[in-house]
Amino acid sequence: MTATDSYVRVCALGDLVEDTPQRVEVDGVPVSVVRTAGDVFAINDICSHANVSLSEGEVEDCQIECWLHGSSFDLRTGKPSGLPATRPVPVYPVKIVGDDVLVSVTQES
Amino acid sequence: MIVGAGMAGVQTAMALRELGWREDITLLGDEPHPPYDRPPLSKAVLLDAAAPAGAGGAGVDVRFDVDFDALGVDLRLGLRAQALHAADRIVVTEAGPLPYDHLVLATGAYPVALPGTAGLPGVHLLRTLDDAAALRPVLDSRQQVVVVGAGWIGAEFATAARQAGCEVTVVEAADRPLSGVLPEVVTTPMRGWYAEAGVDLRTGTPVSAVEPGAVVLADGSRLAAGAVVVGVGARPATGWLAGSGVELGEDGAVVADDRLRTTAPGVFAVGDCASFPSARYGERMLIHHWDNALQGPRTAAANLLGGDERYDPVPYFWSEQFGRFVQYAGHHTDADTLVLRGDPDSAAWSVCWLRADGVLAAVLVVDRPRDLAQARKLIARSAAVDPALAADPTVPLAAAAARA
Ligand SMILES: Cc1cc2nc3c(=O)[nH]c(=O)nc-3n(C[C@H](O)[C@H](O)[C@H](O)COP(=O)(O)OP(=O)(O)OC[C@H]3O[C@@H](n4cnc5c(N)ncnc54)[C@H](O)[C@@H]3O)c2cc1C
Ligand code: FES
Numbered sequence: 158m159t160a161t162d163s164y165v166r167v168c169a170l171g172d173l174v175e176d177t178p179q180r181v182e183v184d185g186v187p188v189s190v191v192r193t194a195g196d197v198f199a200i201n202d203i204c205s206h207a208n209v210s211l212s213e214g215e216v217e218d219c220q221i222e223c224w225l226h227g228s229s230f231d232l233r234t235g236k237p238s239g240l241p242a243t244r245p246v247p248v249y250p251v252k253i254v255g256d257d258v259l260v261s262v263t264q265e266s
Numbered sequence: 267m268i269v270g271a272g273m274a275g276v277q278t279a280m281a282l283r284e285l286g287w288r289e290d291i292t293l294l295g296d297e298p299h300p301p302y303d304r305p306p307l308s309k310a311v312l313l314d315a316a317a318p319a320g321a322g323g324a325g326v327d328v329r330f331d332v333d334f335d336a337l338g339v340d341l342r343l344g345l346r347a348q349a350l351h352a353a354d355r356i357v358v359t360e361a362g363p364l365p366y367d368h369l370v371l372a373t374g375a376y377p378v379a380l381p382g383t384a385g386l387p388g389v390h391l392l393r394t395l396d397d398a399a400a401l402r403p404v405l406d407s408r409q410q411v412v413v414v415g416a417g418w419i420g421a422e423f424a425t426a427a428r429q430a431g432c433e434v435t436v437v438e439a440a441d442r443p444l445s446g447v448l449p450e451v452v453t454t455p456m457r458g459w460y461a462e463a464g465v466d467l468r469t470g471t472p473v474s475a476v477e478p479g480a481v482v483l484a485d486g487s488r489l490a491a492g493a494v495v496v497g498v499g500a501r502p503a504t505g506w507l508a509g510s511g512v513e514l515g516e517d518g519a520v521v522a523d524d525r526l527r528t529t530a531p532g533v534f535a536v537g538d539c540a541s542f543p544s545a546r547y548g549e550r551m552l553i554h555h556w557d558n559a560l561q562g563p564r565t566a567a568a569n570l571l572g573g574d575e576r577y578d579p580v581p582y583f584w585s586e587q588f589g590r591f592v593q594y595a596g597h598h599t600d601a602d603t604l605v606l607r608g609d610p611d612s613a614a615w616s617v618c619w620l621r622a623d624g625v626l627a628a629v630l631v632v633d634r635p636r637d638l639a640q641a642r643k644l645i646a647r648s649a650a651v652d653p654a655l656a657a658d659p660t661v662p663l664a665a666a667a668a669r670a
Contacts, residue, residue: 213635215643224635225584225591226557227642240277241560243331 164252164259171256173197178221180212186262188249191216191232198232199249199260205230206242267357267364269347270372270503271295273303274537274559276330278370279339281567289367291339294359296346299395302328305556307398308419309586312405312426328395347373352511352530368532368570371512371520372563375500375538375554380414383476389494392419401495405430409492412436412481414473416443416460419497421587424465427495434465435489437481439472449600452617452630455610459588500554502539515541519552524576526566534570536562546578547597555583580645593638596628596645607637608659615659624650626667640664 167181173192180202181188187202189212202210204223211230214222220229220238228242235245252259268275271293279291295301310326334341342361349358356363377391390404391397401423404411408431413420416438427434440446442453443460460467468483475482481489502518513521513529519541520528526542528535537559541552558579565577584593598619608615614633618641621627625648629641640663644651655666 215636215639222639224639226560227582240280 163261163263164250165261166257167199167260168258169256170197170253170258173258176216178212178214178216180210181260183249183260183262188260188262189221190251190258190260191221193219193232197251197253197258199251200230200232200235201247201249203246204228204242205237205244205246211246267292267294267366267368268370268372269294269357270374270537270539271297271301271341271343272372272374272537272559273330273556274374274539274563275370275372276301276332277560277563278372278536278567279334279337280332281564282570283337283339285567285571287567287571291337292342292364292366293334293339294342294345294347294357294364296344297394297396298344299329300343301330301332301341302395303330304328304393307395308392308422308426311398312401312423313429347506350507350510350512350530350533352533355532366532369534370563370566370570371504371507371528371533371535371539372537372559373503373506373539374559376503377496378499378501380473380476380496380498383494383496386476387478388492389476389496391496392423393500401493404493405432407492408432410490411493411495412489412491413495413497414481415497415499416440416467416469417497417499418444418583418585418587420495421456421460422585423495423497424460425463425587425589428463428465435491436460436465436467437471437473437483437489438467438469441470443467443469448630449604451604451606451610458611459590463588500538502552504539515550515552517541517552524578525569525574526562526577527569534566536566542577544578544597545576546580551581551597553581555581557582580642582642590633591631591635593631593635594628595631595638595642596626598628602627603653605653605656607657607663608634618651618656618663620651620653620656624653626651626656629663634659637663 165183178189178191188199189202191198209225214224219232222229226241229238230246235248249262268278306328314326347357377393383389410433411427413436416436424434443456472484474484481491511530515521520535522535522540522542526534538554541550544551561579565575568575582595602619605618616631616634616637619628626644631638644667649667651666655661
């Protein structure tokens with residue numbers, strides 16, 4: 158399978174509200190899709206600190222903030238910027254084709 | 267040296283290293299276990315116990331995800347600090363006197379017991395990993411449980427016990443749950459949560475005695491109890507500091523200043539064991555919540571290394587009870603105006619407290635995490651919100667502030 162084949166359409170670009178994460182499932186993996194600052198990012202929806210959904214969090218400066226204890230994760234790298242989380246959250250490549258948002262969870266970007 | 271290897275002590279060690287401290291760090295803890303996180307003890311740990319055999323059961327790992335060797339921290343577990351001689355910069359332990367240059371007090375709090383129940387079999391407190399382990403058989407054998415105190419921990423324990431199939435009665439001396447911290451508009455729906463979970467909540471009924479196998483209430487009724495779980499508050503674990511040169515308040519807390527310095531030179535205090543003056547709220551605060559044990563150590567570590575940072579946080583905590591996430595941020599008084607955001611009988615709603623000048627003082631959020639995240643930022647910058655917009659759950663709180 159080529160990398161291109163593993164991309165799955167998750168939503169329409171027009172469905173995404175700026176800075177409001179949208180939770181989707183890709184091949185059984187919960188993913189938070191975020192449109193911010195003219196770009197679209199995909200990050201695993203589960204916080205690396207405890208088992209809560211990041212898509213309920215706020216987006217600011219290309220970071221998604223966990224609503225439970227406040228760690229922020231970089232949407233580009235998945236790295237936490239501060240405690241309590243210490244481990245990164247997987248992030249996934251995104252492709253925009255026309256009005257379609259495609260995400261691949263078979264490769265972490 | 268750091269005394270107390272809980273959240274606040276561990277965070278202090280991490281913050282010191284992050285800020286570039288290269289000298290030795292000794293972290294002293296009286297518990298035998300590697301440092302661990304407490305909130306899961308009344309949640310995931312018990313819920314895991316409540317899960318039927320074979321349903322996962324891998325156990326919940328509550329240890330902090332920290333490599334103390336790599337961090338260069340000399341972790342001395344199972345060693346209790348017995349006394350402090352601040353004038354000589356010495357901590358006395360069972361293993362002898364230990365000198366220090368700088369000291370951070372992080373001994374946390376211990377749970378208050380019911381008078382006359384010390385050593386009674388079947389009476390439990392819930393503070394430590396050992397306490398949680400002792401409660402597992404209670405859940406596994408579905409014993410009849412009486413919980414004393416309808417506070418945060420009482421509600422969380424009742425949640426797990428019901429899930430395990432125990433018959434649960436919660437007795438509360440006050441006329442409603444959380445009467446000391448929340449108004450009736452909020453606690454009335456909470457009463458409903460107990461009922462919905464099948465918990466018998468009896469308010470306005472103080473306990474007059476605990477006997478083997480039963481709890482006797484002030485109104486004379488007797489409740490059969492295979493186990494009694496007491497959740498009636500906690501006190502700073504500072505007894506060992508009496509006469510040490512470090513001032514303690516009437517509440518037992520180490521009296522820290524707004525830099526988290528104590529009254530003894532070179533001695534700081536963080537977490538559940540210390541109170542500090544808040545300029546934001548104009549009063550001295552003693553906070554027994556996890557976020558305070560996360561934030562305070564950063565300030566204390568920075569100041570220990572010669573910085574001059576003020577500690578004035580927006581208090582925050584969360585609770586998981588009866589299948590709901592309850593979160594609170596800020597600090598309110600009875601003088602503040604309460605604004606309902608959504609229907610408290612519905613699944614998700616919030617409450618805002620506004621000061622007379624319209625500034626958001628506090629929020630309580632039930633399964634509306636976005637409200638919490640936005641409110642924390644608004645409260646931190648003392649933003650005013652429009653009461654009408656704040657009352658509309660379809661308008662984001664941040665937008666209610668922008669237009670105020
Ligand atoms: C069951 C439970 C559930 C909780 N749930 C939540 C929640 O959902 N949300 C929330 O915000 N907060 C919650 N909390 C509160 C939160 O866990 C505490 O605020 C936090 O643990 C405080 O950290 P600390 O390091 O100050 O104190 P502690 O965690 O109490 O750690 C202090 C450590 O110091 C040790 N010690 C004490 N005296 C000495 C001595 N003389 N010498 C050596 N060691 C000593 C103690 O044994 C302990 O290990 C919960 C607490 C409990 C018990
Ligand atoms: S669960 Fe996300 S930071 Fe704790």
